[in-house]
Amino acid sequence: MTTPTDAAPIRVALVDDQQLVRAGFAMVINSQPDMAVVLEAGDGAQALRLLGDHRADVVLMDVRMPNMDGLAATAAIAGDGARPGPAEADGSPRVIILTTFDVDEYVLRAIKAGASGFLLKDAPPEEMLGAIRTVHAGDAVIAPSSTRRLLGHLAQILPEAEKAPPAVLDGLTEREREVLVLMARGRSNTEIGGDLFVAEATVKTHVGRILAKLGVRDRVQAVVLAYETGLVTPGA
Numbered sequence: 551m552t553t554p555t556d557a558a559p560i561r562v563a564l565v566d567d568q569q570l571v572r573a574g575f576a577m578v579i580n581s582q583p584d585m586a587v588v589l590e591a592g593d594g595a596q597a598l599r600l601l602g603d604h605r606a607d608v609v610l611m612d613v614r615m616p617n618m619d620g621l622a623a624t625a626a627i628a629g630d631g632a633r634p635g636p637a638e639a640d641g642s643p644r645v646i647i648l649t650t651f652d653v654d655e656y657v658l659r660a661i662k663a664g665a666s667g668f669l670l671k672d673a674p675p676e677e678m679l680g681a682i683r684t685v686h687a688g689d690a691v692i693a694p695s696s697t698r699r700l701l702g703h704l705a706q707i708l709p710e711a712e713k714a715p716p717a718v719l720d721g722l723t724e725r726e727r728e729v730l731v732l733m734a735r736g737r738s739n740t741e742i743g744g745d746l747f748v749a750e751a752t753v754k755t756h757v758g759r760i761l762a763k764l765g766v767r768d769r770v771q772a773v774v775l776a777y778e779t780g781l782v783t784p785g786a
Contacts, residue, residue: 560686561586562607563588563608564609565590589601611645611647624664646668650670688768718775729746729753729760757769
């Protein structure tokens, strides 16, 4: 999948303390007509400095790095004023967390800090490219089965003190709860429409209202809340 070549390319920032990892990602990304790597950084602090001078749409962010880790950098990039929607809507780039599969609550904290999803470092190139395009369009990476397994696992180990109370969901209608459950199961808007026998446009409206009522940035953070409140349980 590509976008028209006359459209502005998606500007990607690579933040990882391993130069070989950055080089491999850069080669794949720069091979696409609709993408370009605009900066590379070896830690979060360097990334923040460079992002002050270079506009980026999507940041691929490693978790564990020296000087400033991915959690702190993600929180600084996302900020409290970030709003749902395409990257250019509020000027702040979208963040995709890079991780291995032996993750812990650190990744969940990064998602809660404002990341729009995560990507396994050994993911196939087409999955990485698809994730970048999805996040740039204003959605979040939530569909792959690995994402569902990760969120389910992290919801189990998150300290009780940090879990959200069920009352957070009180403002949702019954249909919106149904949509949120299906989102947490990794269903796309098209698939949710088929499950509920409604138009995809109707699903998008429900998703937008869910994000607004929950006060979350995007689909991933809504799904995190679904797990934290017990609306969805791992393995169910």
